[in-house]
Every structure is written in C-alpha cells, then in structure tokens.
Amino acid sequence: MSLALKDKKGKVGFHHAFAGIRAVFKSEWNFRFHVSIMVLVLAAGLLFELSQLEWALIIIVIGLVLLTELLNTAIEKMIDYLRPEIHPDARFIKDTAAGAVLVSSIVSVLVGVIIFLPKLLSIF
Template identity: 55%
Template sequence: MSDKKKDPIGFSFAWNGIREVARTERNFQIHLAATLLIIIAGFIFQLTRLEWAILFLVIGLVLVAEITNSAIEKIMDHLKPELDPSAGVIKDIAAGAVLVSAITALVVGLIIFIPKLYVLL
C-alpha cells in the first residue's frame, strides 16, 4: 500500500520538473515549438507508423538532452555561482549533447520528409 502512495508523488515531482523547464528554459520552448511543427507536418504528410515511431524517438532524445542540460546548468550554477572555467567546460559538454541530439533529429527528419516533399514537386 505504501508503494502506491509513493508513485503519484514521484510522478508529480517529475511533472513539476518538466513544467519548470518548459516555463523557464528558452531552448526547451524552441524544441517544443519545433516538435509541434513536426507533428503537424507528420499529419499533413500522413507518416507511416514506423516514421512516427522514429520521429518520436528522436524528438524524445532532443527533449531529454535539453532537460538534462538544463539540470546540469542549474547544478553548476548552484555549486559554482562565481565564474569557474571547469564549470564552464561542464556546461559546454552538456550543451554539446543537446547539439548532437538536435543534429541527429534534423538528419532523421530530413530523411523522412525530403522524399515526401520531392513527390510534391
């Protein structure tokens, strides 16, 4: 019985974290806007189930990378509020993970959408 009480609490903390990132992090907001546009494009181009699955995997990859990057930045700002070169490198590495995931998502999106756009021409 006590396990059931812990699950909603953990979920609510996680949901609060997602809401906080969506509310305060500009890059996350940009990724959410891009996600919305991609979903709309997916409906317009009538993606297959496999294409949807692949898109949602790479979208999730980017959003998770951005959330992780935001958490790392906040941790570093808390631990090292003054300018610190090593903290800057840590933040840069986390930002690099977001960039790699975003480039991966872009390439996957191009692979899926370019043939569909080509058919229209």
C-alpha cells in the same frame, strides 16, 4: 526524516517530474523552441501520413532532444548552484552538456530530412 521523504507523502510519483518539466518550459527559451518544433513536426507527420516506422523514428528523436535539453538544464542549474563563480571546469561541464543538446538536435534534423525531404520533393 529528510525533506525528500516528507515531500513525497501523499503525492503521485509523477508529480515532481511534471513540475520539473513545467519549470523548464517556463524558464528555458530553448526548451520552448524545441517543443514548438516538435508540434510542427508532429503536424507535418499527420499531414504526410507517416508510416509506423517513420513515426517511431520521429518520436525517438523528439524524445532524445527533449531529454538532452532537460538534462542540460539540470546540469547547468546544478553547476550554477555549486560553482556560482566562473571556473574553467564549470564552463567545460556546461559547454559539454550544451554540446549534447546540439548533437541530439543535429541527429533529429538528419532524421527529419531523411523522412520528410522525399515527401516534400514528391509534391513538386
């Protein structure tokens, strides 16, 4: 019997998923940064009483950023495991995964500006 099958006996299916998220939260500064920004954005959403559509967009882009950060971390760890030495292909893979996080972050900032800037400008 494989280790994967033995490890799943008697455990809830989400156990490993939450363990992975906790591990990334503990080990990755960028993930903690994104979670901190998420908390601020959610608080701002409550303060500005976002519409359902605005909440949906905010939640989607938050999920996109956290998802890409989790995948980037998994890819980086896998490359470090498979190719501990510096190799041009390994660097390309890691840089591309980091680029995905950057793209999702830029999209989330743009969505945030579209939603929050008019609300902020109406205050002043």
